[in-house]
Amino acid sequence: MSTLLEVNNLKTYFFRKKEPIPAVDGVDFHISKGETVALVGESGSGKSITSLSIMGLVQSSGGKIMDGSIKLEDKDLTSFTENDYCKIRGNEVSMIFQEPMTSLNPVLTIGEQITEVLIYHKNMKKKEARQRAVELLQMVGFSRAEQIMKEYPHRLSGGMRQRVMIAIALSCNPKLLIADEPTTALDVTIQAQVLELMKDLCQKFNTSILLITHDLGVVSEAADRVIVMYCGQVVENATVDDLFLEPLHPYTEGLLTSIPVIDGEIDKLNAIKGSVPTPDNLPPGCRFAPRCPKAMDKCWTNQPSLLTHKSGRTVRCFLYEEEGAEQS
Amino acid sequence: MSELQTTPSPEIRLKENISKKPETMTKIFWEKFSKNKLAILGAVILFIIIMSAVFAPLIAPYPQEQQSLLDKYKAPGLEHLMGTDKFGRDIFSRILYGARVSLLVGFASVVGSILIGTVLGALAGYFRGIVDAVIMRVVDIVLSIPDIFLLITLVTIFKPGVDKLILIFCLTGWTTTARLVRGEFLSLRSREYVLAAKTIGTKTHKIIFSHILPNALGPIIVSATLKVGSVILAESALSYLGFGIQPPIASWGNMLQDAQNFTVMIQAWWYPLFPGLFILMTVLCFNFVGDGLRDALDPKNIK
Numbered sequence A: 001m002s003t004l005l006e007v008n009n010l011k012t013y014f015f016r017k018k019e020p021i022p023a024v025d026g027v028d029f030h031i032s033k034g035e036t037v038a039l040v041g042e043s044g045s046g047k048s049i050t051s052l053s054i055m056g057l058v059q060s061s062g063g064k065i066m067d068g069s070i071k072l073e074d075k076d077l078t079s080f081t082e083n084d085y086c087k088i089r090g091n092e093v094s095m096i097f098q099e100p101m102t103s104l105n106p107v108l109t110i111g112e113q114i115t116e117v118l119i120y121h122k123n124m125k126k127k128e129a130r131q132r133a134v135e136l137l138q139m140v141g142f143s144r145a146e147q148i149m150k151e152y153p154h155r156l157s158g159g160m161r162q163r164v165m166i167a168i169a170l171s172c173n174p175k176l177l178i179a180d181e182p183t184t185a186l187d188v189t190i191q192a193q194v195l196e197l198m199k200d201l202c203q204k205f206n207t208s209i210l211l212i213t214h215d216l217g218v219v220s221e222a223a224d225r226v227i228v229m230y231c232g233q234v235v236e237n238a239t240v241d242d243l244f245l246e247p248l249h250p251y252t253e254g255l256l257t258s259i260p261v262i263d264g265e266i267d268k269l270n271a272i273k274g275s276v277p278t279p280d281n282l283p284p285g286c287r288f289a290p291r292c293p294k295a296m297d298k299c300w301t302n303q304p305s306l307l308t309h310k311s312g313r314t315v316r317c318f319l320y321e322e323e324g325a326e327q328s
Numbered sequence B: 001m002s003e004l005q006t007t008p009s010p011e012i013r014l015k016e017n018i019s020k021k022p023e024t025m026t027k028i029f030w031e032k033f034s035k036n037k038l039a040i041l042g043a044v045i046l047f048i049i050i051m052s053a054v055f056a057p058l059i060a061p062y063p064q065e066q067q068s069l070l071d072k073y074k075a076p077g078l079e080h081l082m083g084t085d086k087f088g089r090d091i092f093s094r095i096l097y098g099a100r101v102s103l104l105v106g107f108a109s110v111v112g113s114i115l116i117g118t119v120l121g122a123l124a125g126y127f128r129g130i131v132d133a134v135i136m137r138v139v140d141i142v143l144s145i146p147d148i149f150l151l152i153t154l155v156t157i158f159k160p161g162v163d164k165l166i167l168i169f170c171l172t173g174w175t176t177t178a179r180l181v182r183g184e185f186l187s188l189r190s191r192e193y194v195l196a197a198k199t200i201g202t203k204t205h206k207i208i209f210s211h212i213l214p215n216a217l218g219p220i221i222v223s224a225t226l227k228v229g230s231v232i233l234a235e236s237a238l239s240y241l242g243f244g245i246q247p248p249i250a251s252w253g254n255m256l257q258d259a260q261n262f263t264v265m266i267q268a269w270w271y272p273l274f275p276g277l278f279i280l281m282t283v284l285c286f287n288f289v290g291d292g293l294r295d296a297l298d299p300k301n302i303k
Helices: A047-055 A082-088 A110-122 A126-139 A145-149 A158-170 A188-205 A216-222 A240-245 A250-257 B025-033 B037-054 B091-127 B129-144 B147-157 B162-188 B192-199 B204-241 B252-258 B262-267 B270-297
Strands: A003-016 A019-032 A036-040 A063-072 A093-096 A176-180 A208-213 A225-230 A233-239
Touching (some): A019 A233, A036 A047, A036 A216, A047 A063, A047 A176, A093 B192, A110 A126, A110 A145, A110 A158, A126 A158, A188 A216, A208 A216, A225 A240, B037 B091, B129 B162, B147 B162, B147 B204, B192 B204, B204 B270
Parallel strands (some): A036 A208, A036 A225, A093 A176
Antiparallel strands (some): A003 A019, A225 A233
């Protein structure tokens, strides 16, 4: 599979009184064509900022990309101007948000919101775009699409709105779909349907998905590969099967053991002690050291780099240094 | 677009629990607006006043400037519905023609100042930073000058006339609208659907004017309605002071000024009464309609 998106050493900083706050600090990963990659981590680990950096939208929320490159096929997105970005947003890269209740404009009809993208990116005539929009709505499972076109968002349920969002996001057949916690705000039965729909459609269009979530259930269901982030850094990068079978990084292990097991006999859930340090107050050594059960002396003073484990996975931990791992 | 399969997959087809007829915004709006009896009354009276102003030449029994010194200070009666003034002019006819001036000045200056205020307020609220600072300081400066003095000064520099009055009301009236719209934009710009619009590649000007602005329209319409009333008042006040519409063109304000004489007020009560009554009624009706609109357009006020 050829690489679609390559993120290298991405550093996105925010500034408070000229003081830099590293929200994303040297993130590397890639997504192949047609692949679904999950980006996992606690709140504040930099998942959403990474996705906004790819979309070129961090500037508007006050962030700045300080270093690194984001390559979509052969285009370097970090050198793009706002105008260049407008041409690829929605067309080559699109995004679905967490809150379907608020991500549709309340004063525009569903039809207006779908046709807008088509008219803009595909240069369609109004009539043509309407027809295509109806097709798209049918594709995401609305049987009375014609009628939905005339509805305002407040008349639809959360699941229906999220399906409309999916229709909008996929309307121009993008190469990459960034889904920022697409199912968090939906109830469980709808979650599965929306996830299924998203996967089906992306397979059909050969669209890659960057799935941002903190729900490991969603990850195991939908993703091919998982990237675990902690404090703005990638700490582990592995296929889903490997990660769930044998988590390498103590943080990943912590995440996995803190999922309740339905038929398990543990009466108290395992929690990772402490909380995520704020990005303006990071520990000097390994960022996970203060919460890590396996922390060694050097973890407190030295920062581990991303190592390639013998299985080909990458992990950011000193534990694996001796096991014949080499620095990547 | 042949790569798309357009039949819906049955397993994901959900119940679409939507009643047959889509509830349009207009329908919801009318339902709420019609509940407010005062607003309806105001709208009806305003409609009558506006229509009679538009068709003034057809309705008015006399030309507005026709003098008849023999008939001066005639009390209201069949011949002169609202009596006559000191030149024997028919007051009813003059009020109809005066309505044209007052309403024209009211509507035109409000449309102008709303346009200026909305655009500047939207830019300030959306871009923030230096744009916001510059626009808002200009607003502060204009607002810190007492309106009536500014109006009088400007009127003395330019010659008074309907067009000059409209221009001046536009230049002073946009500030409050700009503040209102800026506030709306500051809160609306960070909504998720604005971010969503950005992620599909919508250009900035489209985001401002076709995504955010419609969401801010409610407060703008309400303030516009209330503003018409206050501009009519200001125009009357200026005309009353002699800086506004100049005789012989009739305006409600300068008719009042004509009548400001103790003996006139005692002997010909109808002379000041009717222009005053019309100013009062029109402004009151605009306020009633404005209140009604505010309730009807407020999304939080759900029946």
